[in-house]
Amino acid sequence: MRVALISDVHSNWEALRAVWREIRGADVILCMGDLVGYGASPNEVVEFVRKEMEKRTFLCIRGNHDNAIAFGADWAFNPYAREAVRWHQRVMSIENLEFLRRLPVRGLFTDDTGRSYLLIHGSPRAPLDEYLFPWLPDSEFRAVLSYVKQDDLLVGHTHIPMLKIFDGRRIINPGSVGQPRDGDWRAAYAVMDTGKELPDNVEFHRVEYNVEESARKIIEAGLPGFLAERLYDGR
Numbered sequence: 421m422r423v424a425l426i427s428d429v430h431s432n433w434e435a436l437r438a439v440w441r442e443i444r445g446a447d448v449i450l451c452m453g454d455l456v457g458y459g460a461s462p463n464e465v466v467e468f469v470r471k472e473m474e475k476r477t478f479l480c481i482r483g484n485h486d487n488a489i490a491f492g493a494d495w496a497f498n499p500y501a502r503e504a505v506r507w508h509q510r511v512m513s514i515e516n517l518e519f520l521r522r523l524p525v526r527g528l529f530t531d532d533t534g535r536s537y538l539l540i541h542g543s544p545r546a547p548l549d550e551y552l553f554p555w556l557p558d559s560e561f562r563a564v565l566s567y568v569k570q571d572d573l574l575v576g577h578t579h580i581p582m583l584k585i586f587d588g589r590r591i592i593n594p595g596s597v598g599q600p601r602d603g604d605w606r607a608a609y610a611v612m613d614t615g616k617e618l619p620d621n622v623e624f625h626r627v628e629y630n631v632e633e634s635a636r637k638i639i640e641a642g643l644p645g646f647l648a649e650r651l652y653d654g655r
Contacts, residue, residue: 421532425594425610425622427452427541427576430485431459431508432598432651435607436468438629439597443609449476450529452576452594453483453541456512456520458504458647459598460637462489466516482523483541483576484548490520496549500644507643528570531614536570542577544568552591554582562586581608581624590619598634605631605654 424443429436429451443449455469456462472478485505488494489512494505509517525547527539543550544567552564552575561584565573572590580602581595595608602608606626613621635648 421448421614422446423448423450423529423531423612423614425450425452425574425592425612426597427594428454428483428579428596428598429456429459429465430454430596430598431456431462431465432607432629432634433459433461433464433468434630434634435598436465438627439607439609440468442625442627443611446611447477448529448531449478450527450537450539450574451478451480452539452574453481453523454485454576455480455483456489456508457483457485457501458638458643459634460641460643461634462508462512463516466512466519470516470519479527479529479539480523481527481539481541482520482525482548486520486523487548490517490523500646504643504647507641511641531612533614535572535614535618537572537574538568538570539574541575543575544573551578552582552593553578554580554584554593558584558586561591565589565591581610583622583624585619588619590622592622595624599651600654603654605652 424446488505489508494502529537579596582593584591594610597607610624638648
């Protein structure tokens, strides 16, 4: 079984299309949230995901930007993000906003070998908000895993790819499809092959996309220019 892991699309339709060409043959798609926010194509992204979820095993949970746009919970956001949240609320269809409201905060998946996974955007301690950065001490990751009954934890939110292994259990972040922040502008995703030996059956990938088009749409939408500029350097 091939399981594709994606996260943090952030309304970047061009990046999602590029990643989709790479992962469309996967048996399962798991998304760790933030379909929307920042970018200029929220309706295109959400409608695509809605349709794919009707066709295949495609699990998606709610991220903090999905939550802010769906419920108006933007009080902790910086001014750029808050402006984008309010723009999204104006331009998104009622059907797409309702889809975001229905997304669960947590998700569960079991692969064909019986290995179990908890999907969450931030962490089990703060599902929408805690950042599990790769440079945190091992003690923090072990503390986080103490809240998890499943074998592995799948997260997003930091926009930085990560694989941490503790006593055979893993914390995996595939990085960001639509707004990477690890210094590499290319769209990020990961693929697990359950037919390969653990714990190294997960591979991280990058793919180029039409970043100029994504940036142009942000500018033309009247969103802050900073949100377009940051796409070029992956920060």
